[in-house]
Amino acid sequence: MKSRLLLLFTACLMLLHVKGQAQSEVPIPTQAQLDWQNAELVAVFHYDLHVFDGKPYNQAKNRITPIPDYNIFNPSNLDTDQWVKAAYDAGFKIAILTATHETGFALYQSDVNPYSLKAVKWREGKGDIVRDFVNSCRKYGIQPGIYIGIRWNSFFGVHDFKVLGDNEFSANRQAYYNKMCEGMVEELTSRYGELSIIWFDGGAHGPEVGGPDVLSIFEKNQPNGIFYHNTQRADIRWGGSESGTVPYPSWGTYPFPYSHATNGEVVFKNDFQLLKEGDPNGKYYMPAMSDAPLRGFNGGHEWFWEPDHEKYIYPLERLMDMYTKSVGHNTSLILGLTPDAEGLMPEADVRRLKEWGNEIKRRFDNPLAETSRTGNKLIIKLKEKAKINQIVLQEDIRQGERVRAFVLEGKTSTGWKQIFEGTVIGHKFIHTFDDLELSAVRLSIKESKGKPNLKSFQIFNTNK
Structure with a gap:
């Protein structure tokens, strides 16, 4: 009897071990990464001194040319x-503000950076746009995030993380700048409550390569947030372009713990292929982001406001295509928004965002039918034939990206017809196609790591 019990106990342990192995075959996202992907739409508001200088934004020049008079900053x-x-009207769930950008000017009351709102006449040197912004986010139920630019600082003469020179003077300046950056990160991560993301523009060199130690400060003050990024860690990755899209497939897993701060000979080859596509066998969960400015149409690509440039606002159909090829390709879409010199979002931009939010709801809020469950085959049967032109799939990525190959088919009057054959589903997969009159739609999982678990399988007619 004892030997039987021992055998049974051993068999149970082996079963649990095998089950544990199957469940750990794929990387598992953190709660912050789940929140990031569930947000789907992220706004980033770019605001800096050159909004007020009356000159076209020139990134290369602004990185090396100090603004002559910081008191041009006067958003009345x-x-x-x-x-x-x-942003709320468009359906954004996270919003990020550039607390500092390439001029080095800080949009808050910094005690360590004299080049900040303390220095200007606006609001008698007492303004704090970061605080205003965070409070506004919380008012509308949007998660706030902060973008910190330390790679370039034209005021302090820092370019690509470095104070130029190879002498005692430059070494002292570098040490001072690193300390100031650490102080700003301490201020921005400790004063404004919980933040969804801290985004370092162009990355953040760590002390191992002569830069400030910002990661430890983030981990101390914002343990539940997204860190993006330095040579040690990235919780998300750049999607390889500023088009607001990624190609299919785009896996949420990646072979390195950093995104593109190092190992450029691998990461950057073939037009950033690894950043765009990820790696289905990657050891690290690190979903891509798709980013673009709202004013990126018709030859424009404007992260900062310029007067009379409404012609560059993306038309509604282009925004919907962007949504399908970003959110629908397993990434979150980051859209750049541009407050003007008066301190307001331009009315034309506001109207387009509202139209976009309404169109997203119209196309995605009312499926003809839906289902969800575990297993390798899911079928949606319709009571009567209907025209179908969109399918949306979602995995339960709390258990990682398990699906490796799948086929979508529709049942026509002559039998089953293949609609799409794919690999990754991930957080969300959207497929649009010409109208098909169908009585059923079938999803067949051909390959997976562990048991597949579909959070949602929806079919639509978006012309209704």
């Missing part, structure tokens, strides 16, 4: 509620 009607309401 600043209203961060209006900014965030515009």
Whole structure:
């Protein structure tokens, strides 16, 4: 009897071990990464001194040319509620503000950076746009995030992380700048409550390569947030272009713990293929982001406001295509929004964002039918034939990306017809196609790591 019990106990342990192996075959996202992908739409508001200088934005020049007079900063009607309401109306769930960008000017009350809102005449040197912005986000139920630019600082003469020179003077300046950056990160991560993301523009050199130690400060003050990025860690990765799209497939897993801060000979080859596509066998969960400015149409690509440039606002259909090829390709879409010199989001931009949010709801809020369950085959049967032109799939990525190959088919009057054959589903897969009159739609999982678990399988007629 004892030997039988021992054998049974041993068999149970082996079964649990095998089950544990199957469940750990794929990387598992953190809660912050789940929140990031569930947000789907992320706004980033770019604001800096050159919004007020009356000159076209020139990134290369701005990185090396100090602004002559920082008191040009004077947004007389600043209203961060209006900014965030515009993002809310489009359906954004996370919003990020550039607390510092390439001029080095800080949009808050810094005790360590004299080149900040303390220095200007606006609001008698007492303004704090970061605080206004975070409060507005919380008012509208949007998760706030902060973008910190330390790679370039034209005021302090820092370029690509470095103070130029190879002498005692430059070494002292570098040490001072690193300390100031650490102080700013301490201020920005400790004063404004919980933040969804800290985004370092162009990365953040760590002390191992002569830069400031920002990761430890982030981990101390914002343990539940997204860190993006340095040579040690990235919780998300750049999607390889600023088109607001990624190709299919785009896996949420990656072979390195950093995104593209190092190992460029691998990461950057073939037009950033690894960043765009990820790696289905990657050891690290690191979903891609797709980023683009709202004013990126018709030859424009404007992360900062310019007067009378409404012609560059993406038309609605292009935004919907962008949505399908970003959110629908397993990434979150980051859209750049541009408050003007008055301190407001331009009305044309606000209207387009509202139209976009309404169109997303129209196309995705009312499926003809839906189902969800575990297993290798799911079928949606319709009571009567209907025209179908869109399918949306979602995995339960709390258990990682398990699906490796799948086929979608529709049942026509002459039998089953293949609609799509794919690999990754991940957080969300959207496929649009010409109208098909169908009585059923079938999803067949051909390959998976562990048991596949579909969170949602929806079919639509978007012309209704």
